Amino acid sequence: MVEFSGSDGFGMTGDLSDLVVNTPRHFPRGYSIYQAGEKGGAWRVVAGTVRLDRGQDGDGNDALASLAVVGDIIGAETLLFGRYTFTARALSDCTLIPWNEYGERPGHEGLLKALARAEQRFADILALRTGRAADRVARLLSIMSFGVVGRRTLAGQVLPRLRDIAEITGLTIETVSRTIKQLRGEGLPGLTDGQSTAEKEKDASGR
Amino acid sequence: MVEFSGSDGFGMTGDLSDLVVNTPRHFPRGYSIYQAGEKGGAWRVVAGTVRLDRGQDGDGNDALASLAVVGDIIGAETLLFGRYTFTARALSDCTLIPWNEYGERPGHEGLLKALARAEQRFADILALRTGRAADRVARLLSIMSFGVVGRRTLAGQVLPRLRDIAEITGLTIETVSRTIKQLRGEGLPGLTDGQSTAEKEKDASGR
DNA sequence: CGAAGTATTGAAAAGCATCAAAAGTGGTGG
DNA sequence: CCACCACTTTTGATGCTTTTCAATACTTCG
Missing domain, CATH: 2.60.120.10 (Jelly Rolls)
Structure with missing residues (x-):
């Protein structure tokens, strides 16, 4: 112990x-x-x-x-x-x-x-358990970014384990993996400390 | 007011x-x-x-x-x-x-x-936002049954609006409607299924 | 180095959402 | 009491999202 x-x-x-x-x-x-x-x-x-x-x-x-x-x-x-x-x-x-x-x-x-x-x-x-996979993961990272010193989370460097993200958002590890890959490709919109405005931009830009 | x-x-x-x-x-x-x-x-x-x-x-x-x-x-x-x-x-x-x-x-x-x-x-x-639709709805009804006098909820008589059930479980109204129909056909087995001993007591004691 | 956990990727299938329309329900006023 | 309205519930058909299963790579650490 x-x-x-x-x-x-x-x-x-x-x-x-x-x-x-x-x-x-x-x-x-x-x-x-x-x-x-x-x-x-x-x-x-x-x-x-x-x-x-x-x-x-x-x-x-x-x-x-x-x-x-x-x-x-x-x-x-x-x-x-x-x-x-x-x-x-x-x-x-x-x-x-x-x-x-x-x-x-x-x-x-x-x-x-x-x-x-x-x-x-x-x-x-x-x-975090409502909406599409991409929105859920982005929202979680947004919430967590408030608690991270520096921008590491924002840059995608020090993410929690995919398994944790999956269990929190109610998705599977595979879906989270694919979703994060997708978010990276989109330049991680919405992960910078606010959320709502950047979120909508992402929706508008298509995926 | x-x-x-x-x-x-x-x-x-x-x-x-x-x-x-x-x-x-x-x-x-x-x-x-x-x-x-x-x-x-x-x-x-x-x-x-x-x-x-x-x-x-x-x-x-x-x-x-x-x-x-x-x-x-x-x-x-x-x-x-x-x-x-x-x-x-x-x-x-x-x-x-x-x-x-x-x-x-x-x-x-x-x-x-x-x-x-x-x-x-x-x-x-x-x-309530994890698992399959049938499980979610059954779990919600199970939780609520603790607060309902009598067996009405178990018998499906005094359910909340489908819209409420849908919003709580993170499903759509249509899915909830179909799910409840299915649960009724199965004699509401999902209500005793996963967890609650109290459920079974309730069923056994008969209101 | 090897082992165990972690992450990535693909293909197929299941599950649920969406759209649409009809039927049921409760309340209101004529 | 009935007609009517607003809301809720039910049902069907279709397709998108996510899960599932499987296989392969990547990481970490003893």
């Missing part, structure tokens, strides 16, 4: 200060941040994108539960249960900090904000 | 709810519970299913944001903003009570529970 727990900073691998309460933690793409059932606390995403999964879906595949991008809180349920109910993995390189505002338990307002953010995020994710 | 009175005969206009703390309100299928932007408070769903929508999706159609079934809280964001961020409609006949625990603002634990429930619900709804 990999020990990354604790907001006190003890036992952290290669981190600088044990004294600071909110020590940022960095996770590379694909890294498992925590597993469902483990003890631990809540985190705030300050860079990158995190994927949350709910156990197995019967075929041995994890079933996507949610995504978290910059500003989102993950693992808030630990404040109630003490354990995680979902499994978290880094979709892209990402940075988290323990979510304990000013060293104390998050208050009323903090919880409400987290809830409101979660609801908004969910509507975004749900929309 | 139409004021719908509770089934108990109280003619509520919202302001009087200071006196009667937890007065249940009943809404018929299709009824608009609240609109995004309106002032109001949070509710707990005690019967039926509520659909939450986020504004227009560009084509004039509401974009599904979430569903709420028995036990779920809707409109919690009003505790922070004072106004609703989503629009709520009754997918089936449903009953709500104002969410103010013991006449006070919901506390820390109540909020955490609401958040945890919302996250679970998200995962359920996301799953």
Whole structure:
């Protein structure tokens, strides 16, 4: 079992200060941040994108539960249960900090904000499963681009695994592969930080 | 704006709810519970299913944001903003009570529970957009059956509008129509099929 | 180097969307 | 009570999108 727990900073691998309460933690793409059932606390995403999964879906595949991008809180349920109910993995390189505002338990307002953010995020994710393959993938990359430092995602360099993209968008790996190839050919429209305007240009240009 | 009175005969206009703390309100299928932007408070769903929508999706159609079934809280964001961020409609006949625990603002634990429930619900709804049409529709009806008194939904009598089912599952109305016809012909096997033990209990106990 | 995972590509088929039209349903006013 | 309207549901025919199956390359890492 990999020990990354604790907001006190003890036992952290290669981190600088044990004294600071909110020590940022960095996770590379694909890294498992925590597993469902483990003890631990809540985190705030300050860079990158995190994927949350709910156990197995019967075929041995994890079933996507949610995504978290910059500003989102993950693992808030630990404040109630003490354990995680979902499994978290880094979709892209990402940075988290323990979510304990000013060293104390998050208050009323903090919880409400987290809830409101979660609801908004969910509507975004749900929309990723509507429309054509090209639109879905482009939308996902657009959402993720907010959480990527620099333009790597925009340039198509540091994409998540196709398998992750496929599971999030509800497509197959093959379709995602073909879709990304197509998007590259079109110059990746819509991937630059907004989305809607560039999206329409793509539609107009044909494919 | 139409004021719908509770089934108990109280003619509520919202302001009087200071006196009667937890007065249940009943809404018929299709009824608009609240609109995004309106002032109001949070509710707990005690019967039926509520659909939450986020504004227009560009084509004039509401974009599904979430569903709420028995036990779920809707409109919690009003505790922070004072106004609703989503629009709520009754997918089936449903009953709500104002969410103010013991006449006070919901506390820390109540909020955490609401958040945890919302996250679970998200995962359920996301799953409704994966797999084949027949599975999706059957899963939705399964989720909703928890909130329907009696077996009407199982018997196919008091279904939501096909349009709602279509928008929730990400299918077209035509496909949903054909799918439901097929499920009926099969005796609705899909409803017990994948997951819910409660489904089978419901069938066995016979309303 | 070899193994395991990951990505690409093709061809064929399944599934669903689309378009179109008819039939059913509920509510309103004459 | 009926005619009428708006909306919803059903059904058919057709074709596009995506999946499926299969085979091959590319990457990463012990």
